[in-house]
Amino acid sequence: xxxxxxxxxxxxxxxxxxxxxxxxxxxxxxxxxxxxxxxxxxxxxxxxxxxxxxxxxxxxxxxxxxxxxxxxxxxxxxxxxxxxxxxxxxxxxxxxxxxxxxxxxxxxxxxxxxxxxxxxxxxxxxxxxxxxxxxxxxxxxxxxxxxxxxxxxxxxxxxxxxx
Numbered sequence: 001x002x003x004x005x006x007x008x009x010x011x012x013x014x015x016x017x018x019x020x021x022x023x024x025x026x027x028x029x030x031x032x033x034x035x036x037x038x039x040x041x042x043x044x045x046x047x048x049x050x051x052x053x054x055x056x057x058x059x060x061x062x063x064x065x066x067x068x069x070x071x072x073x074x075x076x077x078x079x080x081x082x083x084x085x086x087x088x089x090x091x092x093x094x095x096x097x098x099x100x101x102x103x104x105x106x107x108x109x110x111x112x113x114x115x116x117x118x119x120x121x122x123x124x125x126x127x128x129x130x131x132x133x134x135x136x137x138x139x140x141x142x143x144x145x146x147x148x149x150x151x152x153x154x155x156x157x158x159x160x161x162x163x
Contacts, residue, residue: 002027002035005087005129009140016129022112029060047072054080087132
């Protein structure tokens with residue numbers, strides 16, 4: 001499972017955006033690029049800062065080359081061994097404590113269904129995705145990047161999780 005939390009730095013009223021991708025097996029660079037290709041449609045024309053942990057697939061040569069070809073996309077790395085700074089870790093925790101708690105499904109579809117229920121729960125709460133960011137102690141800064149309109153900038157924190 002791969003998940004992302006998107007925050008608009010200049011317009012918090014737009015709300016946070018959750019993006020999920022579920023597939024059998026593990027994610028590698030190619031799989032994560034596919035996820036990012038799908039996410040591009042949500043943020044067409046906006047500058048995006050992608051905040052990632054140190055997973056090797058996040059920082060592979062192929063990933064860095066792909067990002068370099070994307071207009072308006074930059075990557076920032078979280079410090080090593082600092083999951084408490086990643087709001088996506090709190091997202092996983094929320095899903096694991098509620099929808100995925102004690103789930104012993106026979107099929108990947110069982111996990112997908114439970115995860116989808118969690119996505120709806122989180123999406124229906126305008127404050128919950130922001131609370132994940134607040135709990136890390138991080139803020140989105142600068143509040144308004146120079147030379148950009150308010151509707152042109154957002155930040156993502158992305159993580160993968162084995163369930």
